[in-house]
Every structure is written in C-alpha cells, then in structure tokens.
Amino acid sequence: MYKIFYKTELCIGKGALKQLSTYKNEHVLVVADPFLKTSGQLDTILANLDASNDVVVFTDIVPDPPIETVVAGIQSAGGRPISIVLSIGGGSAIDAAKAMYYFAKKQGIFSQAILIAIPTTSGTGSEVTDFSIITDAEKGTKYPLVSREILPDVAVLDADLVMSLPANITADTGMDVLTHAFEAYVSTNATDFSDALAEKAIKLVFEYLPKAYKNGQDVEAREKMHVASTLAGMAFNTASLGLNHGIAHAAGAKFHIPHGRLNSILMPHIIQYNANVINRGKQPIHKETAARYQDIAKLLGYSASNPALGVRQLVEAVKKLQKQLELPTSLREYGIASDDLAQYKEEIAEAALKDKCTATNPRIPTSLEVLKILENAF
Template identity: 50%
Template sequence: MSVFSVGPKVYFGQGELKKLREINCKKAFIVTDPFMVTSGFINKVTDQLEQGNIDYEIFSEIVPDPPIEVIAKGVKVMDKFNPDAVITMGGGSAIDAAKAISYFRTLVKTGLDSSAKIEKPKFIAIPTTSGTGSEVTAFSVITDKKFNMKYPLVEEAMIPDMAILDAELVKSVPKAITADTGIDVLTHAIEAYVSTNATDYTDALAEKAIKLVFKNLKRAYDKGDDMEAREKMHNASCIAGLAFTNASLGINHSMAHILGGRFHIPHGKANALLLPYVIEFNANVKMTSAQEYTRAAIKYAEIAKFLGLTTSNNVREGVKALISAVKALIKNLGIPNKILDLKINEVDFKESLNEISDIALMDGCTPTNPREVTREELNELFKKAFYGR
C-alpha cells in the first residue's frame, strides 16, 4: 500500500507572520543564523511574539551546512530553556538544523528515561529562501566537518507542524542565491517526478512546481522586487517539498550531497552542475529503441511536453528538449556549466573520485533513482560534470 502525507498547515502570501501571535504557546525557542539577528530580520518574528505575550530565546549559531557540533549545542540550549514551541527562520540550513535539534532533544530526553512522556514542541518553519522546501519535508541534512560528509536524515517526526511562506522575506535575496536555490527547487521536482516512489499525488505536485519554476525563476532572478515571481517561486519550493518528501529523490541529490560536503559547493549550484547529465543518464535514450524506452525517459518527455518545449510525441526528442531547456535556464542564471569553473583542484577531484562515488552510492536518495547505478557510472557522471562534457 502506498502512502501520501499531506504535511503541515501552510500559510502563504504577504504579511503572514502575524500568525505567530496565535500559536498558543508560552515559550518559543527560535533557531536561526547570525545574519537574521544582525540584519534585524529576526525582529519580524520577535515583534509578533511580543505582541502575543510569548517568551522566547534565540539560538543564532547556525551556519551553512550545519555541523553535528552545532546541533549538539542547540540541543543543550533548547533543553535548558524547555520551550513549548520551536520557531525556525532562515534558509534550508537553519530549518534543517532546527529539525535535527528538536528531534534529537526529544530522543535524548526519552532515551534517558524510557517511561518519560515528552510532549513534542509545536514546530513552525519560516523559510527566507525559495529552495529547499524543508519547511514541509521529513528531510534534514547535517554535516560531519571531520570527514567532509553530509548526512541526509529522514524522520517523519521532523516534519514541521506549520509553515509560513511570506514572500516579503525573499524579495532581497541576492541574484546568485536566487539562482542556486531556484535550481534546487527544479531538481527536487524533476527527481520526484521520475522517482521509483512517484505516485499520481506526487506527480501532480511535481508538475506544478516545474511549471512555476520555468515561468518565474528567471523573472525573480532578473528583478528581485517582482513580488509575483517571488511569491510563485516561494510556493514552488514548498510544493516541490511536498512532492519529494513523499516520493523521495535520486542520484542528482546523492551526488550533490557529497560535492557539497567534500568541495563546499553550494547545494543548489551542485544540483545545477549535475542535472543535465543525470537526466541524460537516467533516460538512457541513446541505448534503447523506441519500443524499449525506460519509464524515466517517458516521464522526462512528459515534462518537455507539458512545458511546451516540444509538440512531438517522440520520447527521444522530448528528453533532448528538456535537457536543452535545463541547460539554457542554468546558463541564463549565470551558473557555471562545469565544476572546473569553480576552481576545484583537478588532482584532488580525480584522487577522491572513487570515494565520493561510493558515498553517493550509499546516500539515502539513491534507492529511488529511476535507474540503478554503479560506482563506475557515478565516476563517469562526476567527470562529465567536472569537465562539462
């Protein structure tokens, strides 16, 4: 039997932070990054809490690719404050960290006393980038700095209870981050659409997210104060999150996780560098006849068709059209088309190739990739992305 989880209650639009006054709690633990505090952005949250007479404490030590050590410190600070609500504001790193902190705090408390009944604090996520969809997913990615590895955690208990999508919070996001996070949304949606766990429910969400990205990402990139485009991309991020938290992802994310952990490439950019090659690999149209097209190839061609990239029913042409459109979008967003352009040391990359391929092979996203993959095939995909061929 298949299962589809609807997820948290989502408030979207502009000015939705006022919902924080109504969360019915006494103490809120706020997890965010230093910029949200120094820029005064966090005041948008604390002002609402003060109007609701809610006590709060801010934990603002979250950094990009949050390491295990920060999660452990957050658990201690949260436990001492003992809140009945957790509010996280920021990009994917802040939301992922808050998930892990809240989850492990509950795990530690119940582990110390098996008879203890710990009431899980209400969890509210407020994204300030339009990319990860973390505000509605069961996924959290934390980093082991010692081994330069990212670990994707998947626990249903980490899904937030409420997500607040306020487009006002993303209108000042820089162009480069708009581009990287936007391609992350696209990758989430495409991978969910072709996942072996895809269903009618996840396909509907993934399709809508893909359409929103192709229509609005370049607009948001070109003109940051285009509030319609910003709101649509914020919605697309959330919708894609609902799709992939149910359908899971594939090797594009498996490979991006280790590229980020090992070479510190921003996650969305890593996805962009890989996406055309992963689509080509999964579709495998060069090696098949018209009678033997893979399910993935057929679904990639469906994407090209509903985007209006082709009017043909030819699967091979549809796959080619999608790859061309993805490459064009990435180029128009100023994202490099090869890892080599990021000044990653070529010798280091070659020497680590087998290791990073093995890690990607073991990643939690790999089992739902539409095509089985070997270490050798991952090596080739990494090399294609590195040299842009």
C-alpha cells in the same frame, strides 16, 4: 497500495507572519540564520510574537550544519521547557532546527514542543519535508535524517521575507527546487499525487525563476517561486529523490559548492544518464524514464515527438535556464581543480551509492557510472 501523509499546516501569502501572534505564554527556541540577526530582519519577524512568550535565540548556524551545531542549539535552551522550536532561514537553519527537535525529543527534552518553519529562501522545501541533512565535519560526510517526527507542524510562507534575496542565491535555490521536482517526477516511488505537485512546481520555476533573478522586487515572481519551493518539497517528501541529490550530498561535503548550484551542474548529466539516450553502447534507451522526461518537455511547450527527442529538448531547456541565471555549467567552471576531483571522486561515488536519495533513482547506478557522471560534469 501506498500511503500519503500531509501534516504541515501552511500559512501562505502577505501577512502570513501574523500567525506568530497567536502563540502566547510559550517557551520558544528560535533557530535562525545569523544574517537575519545582523540585518535586523530577525527582530522584525520576532516582533510578531506576543510579549508573553519566553524567547531564546540561537543563531550559530553554518552551511551544512554539523552535529556540534545541533548539540549547541539544544544546550542554548538552558533547561527551559521549550514548547515551540521556531526555525527561521534557509535550508541550513531549518535542517538544524529539525535535528535539534528530533534529538532533544529522543532525550526527553522539548517533549511537548511543536516545530514551526519560516523559510527565507525559495529552495529547499524543508518546511514540508521529513528530511534533514546534517554533516559530520570530521569525516566530511553528509547524513540525511529521515523521520516523520521532523515534519514541521506549521510552515509560514510569506514572500516578503525573500524580496531582498541576492540574485545568485535566488538562482541557486531556484535550481534546487527544479531538481526536487525533476527527481520526484521520475522517482520509483512517484504517484499521481507527487506528479501533480512536481508538474506545477516545474512550470512555475521555468516561468518565474528568470523573472525573480532578473528583478528581485518582482512580487509575483517571488511569491510564485516561494510556492514552487513548497510544492516541490511536498512532491519529493512523498516520492523521495534520486541520484542527482545522492551525488550532490557526497560531492558537496567535499567541495562545499552551494547545494542548488551543484544540483544544477549535475542535472543535465543525470537526465541523460537516467534516460540512457547517449553513449548507450549495447544498452537500449531506458524507455519508461525517457518517457517521463518527454512528458516534462511537452509540459514546457516542446514538441517532444518521441522520448529521445523529449530528453534532448529537456536538457536544452535546462541549459537555457542555466544561461539565463548565469550559472556555472561544470565543476571546472565553478573552480574545482582536476586534482581535487581525482582525489575525492572514488569516495564521492561510494558515498553517493549509499545515500538514501539514490535508492529511488529510476536507474540503479554502479560506482563506475557515478564516476563517469562526475567526469562528464567536470
């Protein structure tokens, strides 16, 4: 037996921001990316709120939000009886708002509040997940906060908010979507429900991410990628993730590579490791996982006549997509020095093994195997 829980009310499509006009006489804590404030986009979004609401805005958000940001955000409410925590932005803003919401409720603050998420990137799926990633800057470690309590009550998906997203961020966040879908599909917790969500997300990414990257004003591509992000988020919120994210969390805390870009660099190596189709030695192919990757390759139109070929064709498809998006394909190409990798690789490997995402990876990795993946990705 397994259980599936979908809590978030989704408001999707053009004009979805009008949902904000339904809230009246509320005390609202807005947690938003600072760029939205400087660009004026935040004012445009908040103009949908009724004038009867008491609104306080917190925009001191940085990538990989540290614990200190969470504390500062709670304090910014100034003792108000917050009834809505409204998060607007990319994964960092939504993750920070989730953590504020969680810890404030634990302290008896914001006790009656609901959580609303408005993503302005098409990548993290954070608007429909019970995950939040917070950084301990002093230790250089990322901590996943996982609790059903931080699932947003409402998510507003309005593609108008991502039309001006720069091409490089479109690529990075889009590859994060793909990683979410791939990992959910081969997760040890995968179900028919998560499979359906992941399969649709994968098809949308391969068809529409290159279009959104090439032409940011392609409305259809933007809308499809926004939906793909949420579908993949729903998939991994049910099935969880795997080693790709486990390593990305650990290495990202050390090297500060954009999360989606790091996931992309690792992706071909993780696929090959999980399926065990190269340098196998005496170990046989990991048939079940390879067959899952074979299914994805077939979904994308490849012949994939056997599992090993399916895995190779899927890796080729990923590399072709990376080329279309002009993404780096190695840590070295991104700019990581060999000395830096040597300094941190042991620590990264140990942190990756402890990461909660790694627990549902289809192969149970050893420290030496993670080190080998890092070396291959370099």
